[in-house]
Amino acid sequence: MTINKTLNGNALTLAVVGRLETTTAPELDAVIKNELDGVTELTFDFSELDYISSAGLRVLLAAQKKMSAQGSMKVTGVNDIVNEIFDVTGFADILTIV
Numbered sequence: 001m002t003i004n005k006t007l008n009g010n011a012l013t014l015a016v017v018g019r020l021e022t023t024t025a026p027e028l029d030a031v032i033k034n035e036l037d038g039v040t041e042l043t044f045d046f047s048e049l050d051y052i053s054s055a056g057l058r059v060l061l062a063a064q065k066k067m068s069a070q071g072s073m074k075v076t077g078v079n080d081i082v083n084e085i086f087d088v089t090g091f092a093d094i095l096t097i098v
Helices: 025-035 054-070 080-089
Strands: 002-008 011-020 041-052 072-076
Touching: 002 025, 011 025, 011 054, 025 054, 041 054, 041 080, 054 072, 054 080
Parallel strands: 011 041, 041 072
Antiparallel strands: 002 011
């Protein structure tokens, strides 16, 4: 997994490439914990994300909780596989997916 960060003022975009699963989720979690100070808009760009596991979903849920207190969060570029996972788990109702 690769995480490409783009900060534009108070807006942070994290483009995640590859698979977000048990072995890679801690890396994304660390980036979120270290990079969200002063961020009011968080965007996850999943246009190159192949798969997300429950460990990745937990990271997204934690980010959503943090961002609901300090701004907004959205997920973009979701492919059919990841979208189905969001639907089955109910995350489609929790996250803002555009």
